[in-house]
Each structure stands twice: as C-alpha cells, then as structure tokens.
Amino acid sequence: MILIDTNVLVDILHDDPHWAGWSTAAFQSAVASDNVTIDDIVYAELSAGFGSVGALDSALETLRIPVARLPRGALFLAGQAFKKYRGASGTKSNVLPDFFIGAHAAVEGATLLTRDRRRIQSYFPTVTIISP
16 A cells, blocks of 8 residues: 655646646656555645545545544554654654554555655654655
8 A cells, every 4th residue: 555645646637837747757667566544644734735525535536535533553653743743842842744644555555655755754664655
C-alpha cells in the first residue's frame, strides 16, 4: 500500500507550477505499482480546497483514491511522536497532521508518497518514503 500525502495531491489537483510535474509522475508510478490510498487526515486537509464534500469525493473518484480510516495504533503512535516533538522543544500545541499521516504509514507498513521527507523521517524512521 502507498499512502499519498496531502502536498502531492494539492500539487496535482491545483496544477502547482513548480511541483505538479514531479507529483503527477510519482503518483502515476505509485498507482501502477501498488494500491494507493489516503486517510482521514489527508481528506480533511484537502477539503480546504473544495467547496463541498461532493466536489472532493468526485476529485478523489477521478483519481481512483479510496479513503482509509486511521487505525487506533496509528492514533496512539501519532501522540507518542508529538510527545517526542514537544520534548525536543517543539512549539506547536496540538498533534500535527504529519504525525497522524506518518504514524498511519508506520503502523500499516505502507510506503508514503510525500514532499515532506524531513519530519516523517525524523519521527517515523521505519517508513519507506517516496519523495523528490
């Protein structure tokens, strides 16, 4: 399974002038080699760019991307990563979306397609990452 991060889909759906080419090619490669999915967190982040649930669902259907629920183990691991982040003088006061996404990939043994390698590698070193 390949979990697709929000930034890759934003690049594709909004034709980002700098990243759309890389993200589209990486996404197409992922689709050709494995089953792809997003999770609830990515869905929530993507929703900011759409006017309705129907519009977002339609875009995801066009790309043939299902939405997977976050397993409880991933929720727990995201909290543990946040605790580590705060212990290292992190300034955010809530669990970061990247922690949920990285934890989901870690718990499921999924590969993560993202442009945000640094944070994922720091807190989830076992996750295989596809990034530029």
